[in-house]
Amino acid sequence: MLAALGVLPWLAGSGFWLTSATLVLLYALLGQSWNVLGGYGGQYSFGQALFFGAGAFASGVLQIRLGVNAWLAAALGIGAGAALGAAVGWLVFRYRLRGSYFALVTLAFAELARILVAAFAFTGGGFGLLVPLRRGAATFQFADPRIPYTLLWLVVVGSCLLGLWLERSRFGARLLALRENEAAAQALGVAPVRLKTQAITLSAALAATAGVFYLQIFLFVDSGGGFGPAMSIAALLAPIIGGLGTPFGALYGAVLMHLLGEAAKRVSGHAPGLDLAFYGVILLLMLRFLPAGLAGIGRRDA
Amino acid sequence: MLEVAGLSKSFGGLHAVRDASLVLAPGEILGLIGPNGAGKTTLFGLISGFIAPDAGTVRLDGAAITGLPPEAICARGLARTFQIVQPFGRLSVRENIAIGAHLHEPRRAAALAAAGTVAGRLGLTDRLDQPARTLTLAGRKRLEVARALATSPRVLLLDEVMAGLNPSEIADLLPLVRAIADSGVGIVMIEHVMQAVVNLCARVCVLNHGSVIARGSPAEIATDARVVEAYLGHGAAARLGRHAA
16 A cells, blocks of 8 residues: 555646645644553643644744744754653643543644634734745655655654564553553553653644645645644544554544545535535444454454 | 562552551462452552552562553563453453563564463463453463463462363463473462462461451461451351351
């Protein structure tokens, strides 16, 4: 699947399929970011858009308002997302917020960011941030869309490798133990607050990376698109549908959601909001019949 | 190696543990018994850092560990098991035990190998690759001990590891606990199964209403009037004495 996505633009050229595949990769990356914390760590964030938006807006503001080089701005955007993740994690986990409380607090943080960003002209206000068109490698704006696509593809490959690493490392093993039983993990020497904060930092860095790519590819981001609940929902749907806590689950989920979403749009004649209702139905069917997700098909222990 | 002095904890108006003290030597198995609600599990919670004590100190090899979080206490060499077994259900038995081994072993492969060795000591070798949630209760109790043992503790707190097991399962587990102590680990065990207490413990501590009411060998404890009354009610010791006479 990864290989097919990698060669796709070079075979199919640009246009509709490339845009579709780009969105799939963005959602796969965003989904994987959620999967690190939610799938492996069992902490279900409903505000993953906070980190996605932080990456996009931090890098956008740095480029547009402060004239920072696009690549440096991208790196700083990812750093800002990670720092925000660490700060949120430290606050939230220290006070032992778990389960639905954690979900609500993350949702609240994302909404807060959405409203704050829309309130100030410096951050684009109600309109959003528009990156001035200046094609070139130095501005991270390539004339050939296959180049950013391939860069994004490499990052998604990296995020899948990260998933594989989680399954083969002490960090990942401890994260799974926390997900399964926090008290038992603590009794065996696992420090929950520190580990969960590390996981949310990693998760936020990945989400911010997706945000940075989103900005550089579409050259536009607004507060609703960057920090809105739709992005948070997309982040969690992909891994839940594809397979929680599996290296490729978010990728599978992103591909399936996109294909079904497009099909639904065609059948319904682009009725607004219908694709969201359709995602809801898919989610219900998956939870009923395939609780382990697409990655669970054919697995003995599914 | 383990010294508990004057530990107290109240929940609201209830004195769950009151001025409890005990001392444990390396390789010793100390029994902790008492009626339901006597405060035994709370005492384990206080020693292992899951509950903060109101007063008193816990020392491990002379260093105070009172008030440290559970993970720090585990890292210093004191591990516990849970009365209500707490497996990592979807992880395999090997992966469960490896979490304990990871305390001192950062490498995954080495931790998994160490888990295999510990599983052998607890007779879990043939169940290494099955998910922990598919184990029987006896298997889960062994897994609790195996995971704690994998952290290479110097002191092990066992909370009713024999409860709910049938007599042959208990007979199988007794030598395994004995072997752990013989390797130099000090063990405190909460136990209602007297077959286990009599077999394993040279010294027994009896808790009632949060206070230590008696200490001694199992034989001394069995004839102690306060202990008999704690279990059978006020005046029971006298009535039993009349029956015997």
